[in-house]
Amino acid sequence: MENLLFNAAYVCYTISTALYLAYLITKRERFSRIAFSFLTTALVIHIGSLIDRTLVARMAYREEALLLRANGKIDIAIGVERASHAYVPWSNWFESFSFFGAIIAMIYFFLSWSVPIPILGAFIMPVSWGLLTVAFCSDKAIHPLLPALHNYWMALHVPVMFTSYSILGVAFAVGIAYLLQEHQLKSKHPSDLSYRLPPLDELDTLIYRLIMTAFPPLTLGIFLGGVWAYTAWGHFWSWDPKETWALITWFIYVAYLYLRLFAGWRGRKTAYLSLAGFGLVLFTYVGVNYLSPLHGFLSGNGTINGPVNHRS
Amino acid sequence: MALLTIGLNHRTAPVALRERLAFSAHQLPDVLGHVKSESQAEEAVVLSTCNRTEIYLSAPDSARVQKGLSQWLKVRAESPALETYLYQYADTEAVNHLFRVAAGLDSMVVGEQEILAQVKQAYLTAHKAGFTAKLMNVLFQRSLYVGKRVRTETGLSFGSASIGSVAVSMAERIFGDLHDRCVMIMGAGKMAELTTKYLQSQKVRSIMVSNRTYARACELAQQFGGTALHFEEGLEQMVNADIVICSTAAPHPIISAEQVNDLMQRRKGRSLFFIDIAVPRDVHPDVHQIDNVYVYNIDDLQGLVNDNMARRSQDVYRAEAIIQEKAEEFSRWLKAYHAGQGHTLQHSRPPGPPSHS
Numbered sequence: 078m079e080n081l082l083f084n085a086a087y088v089c090y091t092i093s094t095a096l097y098l099a100y101l102i103t104k105r106e107r108f109s110r111i112a113f114s115f116l117t118t119a120l121v122i123h124i125g126s127l128i129d130r131t132l133v134a135r136m137a138y139r140e141e142a143l144l145l146r147a148n149g150k151i152d153i154a155i156g157v158e159r160a161s162h163a164y165v166p167w168s169n170w171f172e173s174f175s176f177f178g179a180i181i182a183m184i185y186f187f188l189s190w191s192v193p194i195p196i197l198g199a200f201i202m203p204v205s206w207g208l209l210t211v212a213f214c215s216d217k218a219i220h221p222l223l224p225a226l227h228n229y230w231m232a233l234h235v236p237v238m239f240t241s242y243s244i245l246g247v248a249f250a251v252g253i254a255y256l257l258q259e260h261q262l263k264s265k266h267p268s269d270l271s272y273r274l275p276p277l278d279e280l281d282t283l284i285y286r287l288i289m290t291a292f293p294p295l296t297l298g299i300f301l302g303g304v305w306a307y308t309a310w311g312h313f314w315s316w317d318p319k320e321t322w323a324l325i326t327w328f329i330y331v332a333y334l335y336l337r338l339f340a341g342w343r344g345r346k347t348a349y350l351s352l353a354g355f356g357l358v359l360f361t362y363v364g365v366n367y368l369s370p371l372h373g374f375l376s377g378n379g380t381i382n383g384p385v386n387h388r389s
Numbered sequence: 390m391a392l393l394t395i396g397l398n399h400r401t402a403p404v405a406l407r408e409r410l411a412f413s414a415h416q417l418p419d420v421l422g423h424v425k426s427e428s429q430a431e432e433a434v435v436l437s438t439c440n441r442t443e444i445y446l447s448a449p450d451s452a453r454v455q456k457g458l459s460q461w462l463k464v465r466a467e468s469p470a471l472e473t474y475l476y477q478y479a480d481t482e483a484v485n486h487l488f489r490v491a492a493g494l495d496s497m498v499v500g501e502q503e504i505l506a507q508v509k510q511a512y513l514t515a516h517k518a519g520f521t522a523k524l525m526n527v528l529f530q531r532s533l534y535v536g537k538r539v540r541t542e543t544g545l546s547f548g549s550a551s552i553g554s555v556a557v558s559m560a561e562r563i564f565g566d567l568h569d570r571c572v573m574i575m576g577a578g579k580m581a582e583l584t585t586k587y588l589q590s591q592k593v594r595s596i597m598v599s600n601r602t603y604a605r606a607c608e609l610a611q612q613f614g615g616t617a618l619h620f621e622e623g624l625e626q627m628v629n630a631d632i633v634i635c636s637t638a639a640p641h642p643i644i645s646a647e648q649v650n651d652l653m654q655r656r657k658g659r660s661l662f663f664i665d666i667a668v669p670r671d672v673h674p675d676v677h678q679i680d681n682v683y684v685y686n687i688d689d690l691q692g693l694v695n696d697n698m699a700r701r702s703q704d705v706y707r708a709e710a711i712i713q714e715k716a717e718e719f720s721r722w723l724k725a726y727h728a729g730q731g732h733t734l735q736h737s738r739p740p741g742p743p744s745h746s
Contacts, residue, residue, distance in 0.1 A: 262562055263677070265689045266696060272548070276565035278660055343658035344681040 080217050082126030083175060087213050089119030090182065094206040097198035104273060109195035116202070120186060123179050127166045134164045134219045165232045167239070171215045177362075178209035180243035188247065192283065194275050200250040208246075230305035238298035242358050244291035245330075248284050249355035252348040255280040259345050281344055284351050285337055292330055299323050318368040322361040329354045390727050391451040392524070394483040395458055395475060396436075396443030399497050402474040409466045410442040414510070418518040425520060427461040428454040432525040436490070436511040438504070440497055445487065447524045451479060480723070485716040487528065491536030492708055493545065500545040500701045505536045524726070528719070535715045542711065543704040548697030552580065553587040555693045556664045559685060560588070560632050563662050567591040572615075573630035574598045575623055576637030577605050580666045580687075584634055585613060597630060599623030601637070624648065628655050634664045635671035646675040649682055666690070 096112035099105070138161030145154035167176040182205040185198065254274055261271035274280075302323070303313045314320060333350045336342035397407065412420050417435055424433050430448040437443075448454045455477070463471045478486045486495070491508045493500045512529035515521050521529070540546040549555040557567075564570055572593050574581050577600050585596065596615030600606035603619055610617035618626055624644075627633060637643060644663070653661070663684040665672045670686050677684040685693075 258562070262559070262683055265685065266692065267559075267562065269700075271562060276561060277563050279565045341654060341657035344660065346680060 082122055082129055083217070084213070086119045086123035086126060087209055089115045089122060090178070090202070090206055090209055093119060093198075094202040097195070097202050101196060101199035101270075101273065104269075106195075109198065112198060112202075113189070113195070116182060116186060116198075120179070120182060123175075123182075127176070127179070130166045130172070130219070131164060134166075135161045137219065138164060163229060163231060165235070167235050168231065169219075171212050171217050173235075173239075174208050174212035174215065177239055177243065177246075178205045178207075178212060180239050181205040181208065181246045184243050184247050196273050196275070197251065197254060200254045201247050204246050204250050228305065228309065230301065230308065234298060234301040234305050237294050237301060241291045241294035241298055242362065244287050245295075245351075245355050245358050248287035248291065248351045251280055251284050251287065252351040252355075255284060255348045256345065256352075259348070277344070281347070284348060288330060288333055288351060288354075292334065295327060295330065299327060319361065319365045322357065322365050326354065326357040326361050329357055390431075390447065390449055391454075392480050392483050392528070392723065393446045393448060393451055393454055394443055394478045394486055395446075395455070395462075396441060397474045397476065398441035398443070398495065401476055406466060406468060406471075406474060407440070407442065409468070410437070410462065411439060412437040412442070414514060417511075417514045421515055421518055421520045423461060424458065427457040429457065430454060432522050433520045434512055434515040434525055434529065436508060438507050441490070441495075443490070445483070445525065445528070447522075481716060481720040484528065484719050484723070485712060487532045488535045488712045488716050489709075491532040492539040492712060493536070494539075494705065494708055494712070498550045499698075499705065500540070500547070501550060502540075502546060505533065505540075508536065509533055524723070527722070531715070531719055535712060538715075539708045539711050543707045544700050545704045545708045547700045547704070548693070550694060550697060552666070552687070552690045552694060553584040555690050555697070556584050556634075556685065557587045557591060559683070559690075559693070560662055560664075561591075563660050563683060564631060567593050567632075569594050570631040571595045571597070571629055572632045572634065573623065573627060574600075574609065574615075575620075575633060575635045575643075575671065576600060576639075576667060577609050578636030578638075578666065581634045581636035582609070582612075584664060584666065588632065588634075589613060593632075597623075597626055599626070624652070627652055627661075631660070632662045632664065634666065636667045637671050639667070639671060640669060642670055642673040644672045644676060646673055646679060649676045649679055653679060653682065664690070 093112045093115035096108045096115065100108035100112060138157050142154045142157040142161060145151075145157060167173050181201065185201040185205070188201075189195070189198070255277065258271060258274045258277050258280060261267040261274070262277065275283075302320070306315065306320075307313045329350065333347060333354060336350070337347050397410065399407070412435065417437070420435055421433055424430065424435060424444055424446070428446055428448055429450065430446040432447040434445040435443070436445070444458065446454060446458075459472055459475065462475070463469060468474075487508075489495045491505055493502070493504050496504050508529070512521070512525070512533075516526070549558045560567060560570075567588065568591065570593050572585065572588050572595070574585055574596065577598070589596065596610070596613045597618055598606045598610040598613070598615055599618040599620050599622060600609070601620050603617065606617040606619075609615075635644070649661070658681055660681045660683070663672045663676065663682070665684055665686040668687060672684050672686070674684070676682055
């Protein structure tokens with residue numbers, strides 16, 4: 078059922094993305110309107126699927142715990158019971174990509190009320206769709222959670238991180254629109270595309286505002302991660318690759334904001350920074366899983382125990 | 390009962406002749422009166438612009454219309470050979486012609502916007518003066534609808550058709566809304582003045598004028614409600630400008646890449662748009678390479694105008710197809726209307742719902 082809902086949402090996202098791209102090419106207003114309805118539908122179904130998945134997983138854990146208790150395996154049963162309360166639908170590879178894509182789509186959904194530029198859908202929705210496609214192609218089964226994740230921090234740290242990452246993903250998409258428009262105007266022979274894209278300064282300001290909005294949750298998310306690490310492993314910061322790369326990601330956005338605000342950097346160079354920033358986000362989020370002994374939850378590489386002798 | 394069009398335009402008649410048949414708005418009711426009495430028409434609309442004078446009539450006897458009207462026009466135009474310059478269309482062809490005119494297909498600059506407003510004005514003038522009835526009312530409202538529809542559904546009115554308006558449209562590609570922007574004029578050429586007028590119509594925040602001759606700067610500044618600057622202040626004040634229109638008579642570029650690099654530092658990277666319409670150019674070509682600086686010279690702007698014109702002409706066929714379809718639709722209604730006029734009007738509902746036009 079939960080897979081069925083996700084698949085239905087995925088189909089709606091796909092149609093919506095395709096229609097936004099069709100709108101980019103044909104400039105038919107109708108396409109963008111239909112695309113928006115599909116996006117709305119996809120979001121509703123997707124949220125439904127997330128809730129459904131959570132309920133199903135929690136139920137499965139409760140039943141398993143009862144079975145374990147009946148068999149006298151009390152120790153394990155307590156861990157599983159904890160999981161049945163703490164399960165959140167962003168705890169494995171499939172779920173986190175699904176969640177990531179959903180939040181980007183949701184941000185675009187809300188953004189289009191305050192910035193009603195449907196053409197941006199043609200840039201933002203493919204980013205969301207790409208992440209959802211990774212989810213679509215991966216194993217959707219519910220696996221037992223690692224003990225390190227049996228924690229309410231999970232419900233806090235991860236969504237804060239994803240909110241920030243998603244806003245940065247939107248900034249990335251707008252950055253691409255900016256670079257296209259900039260190229261058009263520098264070429265002195267702007268094509269039709271230039272007339273459909275928003276003005277340069279508006280795009281530049283939008284990127285800035287998005288990064289400005291994403292920065293506090295990024296900082297907070299990293300901080301919460303530290304606190305969680307402290308409660309779980311006794312160390313606030315262990316220079317694990319994930320932590321290091323998260324810090325590098327954080328610094329590139331610090332650099333963006335500093336250069337934009339105080340060094341008079343605007344336009345093309347800062348747009349490249351926002352592209353590079355999101356590249357780092359993806360690397361920190363996905364790539365590092367294969368490097369990190371602590372945070373390899375998504376790849377199954379991570380050790381369960383955390384740094385030796387530092388379990389709380 | 391026939392629907393007729395008689396007229397001349399920029400293709401059939403020289404300006405010397407057109408101007409004698411060009412009627413101003415306050416002359417029109419009078420002219421309409423003459424037209425009606427000379428032609429025995431029931432309804433009449435006169436469309437008079439600098440490129441065309443056309444009379445639309447609904448009359449019972451077309452031969453009589455022709456005779457009476459061309460005689461009157463001959464006298465009015467003081468041209469005995471006037472007939473060689475006139476064109477005439479009847480019924481479907483007349484409808485087709487009006488739709489083409491309204492869509493801008495018959496204009497000197499294909500797809501231009503102004504003609505639609507002129508058609509509307511011609512109709513309203515005749516309507517207010519009491520020279521139109523059902524047929525002309527439906528015909529002209531329909532033509533306005535078709536004119537709008539052709540423009541939105543095809544690229545016929547794509548982009549801008551003059552250097553000044555193209556420059557404004559580029560400024561909008563960079564800055565978006567221009568009402569918060571500051572314009573600086575360097576030099577005082579005719580083109581600069583024209584371009585500034587276009588920009589002013591977008592309600593820019595302020596205008597600065599810098600010129601070698603301070604008196605001339607003051608004169609222009611006064612005309613635009615801006616501030617006059619001494620020439621030397623110009624570069625200094627460019628920190629506050631967003632759009633700079635250059636048209637000095639300087640023999641070499643007066644704005645170099647180094648200067649603009651410096652300037653951009655002080656501007657904190659805010660975008661700067663040079664409209665360089667001076668020949669020889671005022672802004673060194675290297676300036677365009679600087680980030681967030683855009684330099685369009687007169688050739689670039691002319692290139693954009695040409696691009697736009699090429700895009701427009703690509704869509705002429707699609708526009709013609711829409712017009713053909715709508716003209717035939719109207720003619721069917723017209724036939725039903727004429728047929729029903731004697732006894733009943735029940736089949737003569739106006740064609741289509743131009744409700745959202």
